[in-house]
Amino acid sequence: MLNEIKFREQLQFAYQKLEELDQTKSEFISIASHQLRTPLTAIKGYLSMVIEGSYGKMPEKAGGALKNMYASNERLIKLVNDLLSISRIEAGRMEMNWGQGNVEEIAKSVMEELEIKAREKNIKLILEKSGASLPQIRLDSEKIRNVILNLIDNAIRYTNRGSIKTKLGVENNKLKVRIADTGEGMTKDELDKLFESFSRGGAGNKLWTEGTGLGLYIAKQFVKMHKGDIWAESEGRDKGSTFYIELPL
Numbered sequence: 292m293l294n295e296i297k298f299r300e301q302l303q304f305a306y307q308k309l310e311e312l313d314q315t316k317s318e319f320i321s322i323a324s325h326q327l328r329t330p331l332t333a334i335k336g337y338l339s340m341v342i343e344g345s346y347g348k349m350p351e352k353a354g355g356a357l358k359n360m361y362a363s364n365e366r367l368i369k370l371v372n373d374l375l376s377i378s379r380i381e382a383g384r385m386e387m388n389w390g391q392g393n394v395e396e397i398a399k400s401v402m403e404e405l406e407i408k409a410r411e412k413n414i415k416l417i418l419e420k421s422g423a424s425l426p427q428i429r430l431d432s433e434k435i436r437n438v439i440l441n442l443i444d445n446a447i448r449y450t451n452r453g454s455i456k457t458k459l460g461v462e463n464n465k466l467k468v469r470i471a472d473t474g475e476g477m478t479k480d481e482l483d484k485l486f487e488s489f490s491r492g493g494a495g496n497k498l499w500t501e502g503t504g505l506g507l508y509i510a511k512q513f514v515k516m517h518k519g520d521i522w523a524e525s526e527g528r529d530k531g532s533t534f535y536i537e538l539p540l
């Protein structure tokens with residue numbers, strides 16, 4: 292009996308230590324990310340001015356190198372933002388900026404942002420609406436924008452030909468977003484782990500090795516904060532993928 296009590300005390304002590312360590316880890320990521328964001332934003336600003344010619348005309352060769360630097364810097368900014376989101380989610384410190392928002396406007400602005408990327412791959416971005424105008428809903432528009440951006444960004448990355456169709460509508464008293472691509476598709480195994488953190492699939496390893504596997508994990512957390520649902524379907528490799536989001540009206 293005495294031994295058992297002692298064992299339990301030790302276990303509790305170990306657990307407490309682990310929790311403290313976990314807290315320290317989250318704080319470290321949060322601080323490190325904040326410190327990284329400022330210089331990365333400065334680099335982005337200066338680079339875009341150099342590219343635009345604000346400091347004089349650049350030789351053509353240098354122009355290409357500068358664009359690569361800009362793209363790498365953008366990747367770093369996405370990574371740092373993702374890590375910051377994760378540390379906030381895990382610490383339960385993600386702040387919500389609630390307001391009334393229009394998902395159609397959000398989807399349009401995401402498509403504008405990704406238009407060039409899609410055109411470079413010769414992929415068509417299509418927006419469809421079922422029914423009349425969509426109702427405004429209560430949401431954190433930056434987070435929902437991030438979710439839709441991640442889904443369409445994935446669809447472009449993991450599709451080599453065809454189109455990406457985004458469909459908006461109201462079903463069963465919920466606002467539904469459906470994003471269907473004609474790309475790599477996913478196996479049943481991949482579908483099972485899709486929304487876990489740092490989970491990367493066959494398409495990721497094949498078409499974009501630089502990804503971190505955080506996009507969908509964060510998207511799921513953001514949708515959960517809206518009491519909504521997110522899931523994916525695919526008939527298998529090379530059969531395309533369809534992602535769904537449902538948000539309460």
Ligand SMILES: Nc1ncnc2c1ncn2[C@@H]1O[C@H](COP(=O)(O)OP(=O)(O)OP(=O)(O)O)[C@@H](O)[C@H]1O
Pocket residue numbers: 441445446449472474475476477485490491492493494495496501502503504505506507508531532
């Ligand atoms: N539309 C899609 N078609 C096929 N596979 C997909 C699609 N979307 C996601 N996946 C698979 O799911 C994995 C996880 O996606 P997720 O967006 O979470 O991470 P990622 O794209 O690998 O990296 P990042 O965090 O930088 O976005 C991808 O690596 C890819 O294999």
Ligand SMILES: [Mg+2]
Pocket residue numbers: 441444445502506507
């Ligand atoms: Mg992604």
